[in-house]
Amino acid sequence: MRAIIVEAPGQIKSTTVDEPTPGPREVLVAVSGAGICGTDLHIIDGDLEGTVYPIVPGHEFAGTVAAVGSQVTEFAEGDRVAVDPNVFCGECHYCKIGRGNLCERYNALGVINSPGAAAEFCVAPVANCFLLPENVSLADAPLIEPLSCAVHGFDLLPGRVGEHYLIYGAGTMGLMMAQLARFSGAASVSVVDLNADRLGVAADLAADRTATEANAFDRPQGWEVVIDCTGAVPAIEDGLRRVRKGGTFQVFGVAPEAAAASFSPFQVYKDEIHIVGSMAVLHSFGRAVELMGRGVLDPAVMTSHRFGLDEYADAIDRFRVGVGRKLQITPGAPA
Numbered sequence: 001m002r003a004i005i006v007e008a009p010g011q012i013k014s015t016t017v018d019e020p021t022p023g024p025r026e027v028l029v030a031v032s033g034a035g036i037c038g039t040d041l042h043i044i045d046g047d048l049e050g051t052v053y054p055i056v057p058g059h060e061f062a063g064t065v066a067a068v069g070s071q072v073t074e075f076a077e078g079d080r081v082a083v084d085p086n087v088f089c090g091e092c093h094y095c096k097i098g099r100g101n102l103c104e105r106y107n108a109l110g111v112i113n114s115p116g117a118a119a120e121f122c123v124a125p126v127a128n129c130f131l132l133p134e135n136v137s138l139a140d141a142p143l144i145e146p147l148s149c150a151v152h153g154f155d156l157l158p159g160r161v162g163e164h165y166l167i168y169g170a171g172t173m174g175l176m177m178a179q180l181a182r183f184s185g186a187a188s189v190s191v192v193d194l195n196a197d198r199l200g201v202a203a204d205l206a207a208d209r210t211a212t213e214a215n216a217f218d219r220p221q222g223w224e225v226v227i228d229c230t231g232a233v234p235a236i237e238d239g240l241r242r243v244r245k246g247g248t249f250q251v252f253g254v255a256p257e258a259a260a261a262s263f264s265p266f267q268v269y270k271d272e273i274h275i276v277g278s279m280a281v282l283h284s285f286g287r288a289v290e291l292m293g294r295g296v297l298d299p300a301v302m303t304s305h306r307f308g309l310d311e312y313a314d315a316i317d318r319f320r321v322g323v324g325r326k327l328q329i330t331p332g333a334p335a
């Protein structure tokens, strides 16, 4: 089969490899589409902790079941599935306390130590496969994985209706968080992004107000929920200052590992600010499938570009310079 392999940091190769065979409790998925995200850049650049090279990238994907292992009864050839790429060991301290995304032996297809979906076929554990609702197309389904990360983020917020949200970043994740906030009963959703070109889409999809800096919103009392989807230190520092008393600040965007931000401990103490991180997916993939079926996202807007498998390196280059929103590679024809 055709596959993309990151041989080592900076080395992307389009090649032919043996088609994988599913183990007893595994499913062979004919990949229809795989989204590209910042994690893929980290893998290609060699600055993601834990990646074992060479690796086939691609962790946001969907496709059609092509074969099932000898002990799989849950799926059959032809089923349309989205795949949760996160594989937890089930044995470590964090797995045992129900916090699998903090697993000491964390693995993820296409990210750490298992082949991903930038290939015609990908093998996944049966537990990680989710049947698509009839009204969710294979072309849109790769959005479910990033949506499941956003759903996990929301799991860690207070979840009260009628509150005001401020979101930093109008990229794919910022847009998803804004749409979830709107869907979850926010009183208002404000989105800030330095790139004014991105704000129109945010306004079309979910934002009541958009600006290139939060001062423009004139909300001196602050916001109950502030979410950083940029990972940029200036945005994080700015956002922390704008949390309303008793409110929550979420670190959702991925900052560089060595980054340091400053904040006022006095403010956090005096105003009882909650600061919470959100990492990947935890028990949220199935709900993301449901929400896709419910139409919480506008998938036609969210996926802006599609590329053939052999155009992977080109797609990465375009993503790196900020082209569009979600970019997707399509090893198989979307149904």
Ligand SMILES: [Zn+2]
Pocket: 036, 037, 038, 039, 059, 060, 146
């Ligand atoms: Zn991703």
Ligand SMILES: [Zn+2]
Pocket: 088, 089, 090, 091, 092, 093, 094, 095, 096, 100, 102, 103, 104, 105, 106
């Ligand atoms: Zn574990």
